[in-house]
Amino acid sequence: RKEVEQDPGPFNVPEGATVAFNCTYSNSASQSFFWYRQDCRKEPKLLMSVYSSGNEDGRFTAQLNRASQYISLLIRDSKLSDSATYLCAVGGGYIPTFGRGTSLIVHP
């Protein structure tokens, strides 16, 4: 089993839709969790950290499920500009392991 796994997608959704991605991890001792956004031919940029209690930033909600060892990212009211690849990162020590990313395409 890979350390960090994501469904590569693509997820193809209309504007205004709600979409959710999951990311599973194998190391139960993992302590830090992140979601990154990567646009085509660009570097990954931190979207949000994921806290144990879950956290929200505008239209984006991140949650952690330690029992089932996954994190999730929920995007509400999708915008065309949300089209990108979303990478999860899971850290056991201080260096995170990245998933392959999930591609999201938001269409009009």
Added chain:
Amino acid sequence: SAVISQKPSRDICQRGTSLTIQCQVDSQVTMMFWYRQQPGQSLTLIATANQGSEATYESGFVIDKFPISRPNLTFSTLTVSNMSPEDSSIYLCSVEVEGAANYGYTFGSGTRLTVV
């Protein structure tokens, strides 16, 4: 958060040659990381660049192939040596962003390498 200047942004190189990638950070950071990202793949950590000591390499990566320098707390270089087409990839440097409420890792803009 830290700002990283990475160069070159892209290069096309002949096999057998070497390319040195530079990353300059606008603040002092303890550790810098070098990643490789092949098309459709996740980020793979090559090594951790430590100031004042040798870099720490991940499994599958060796110093002879990917020598790293870290002369001070704001700068690092990664050299891709004796290149082959299999080295064609995007190479990224990264630093940890500390002290912010939403801490994480910041990346340089990447170097897109094509070996012909």
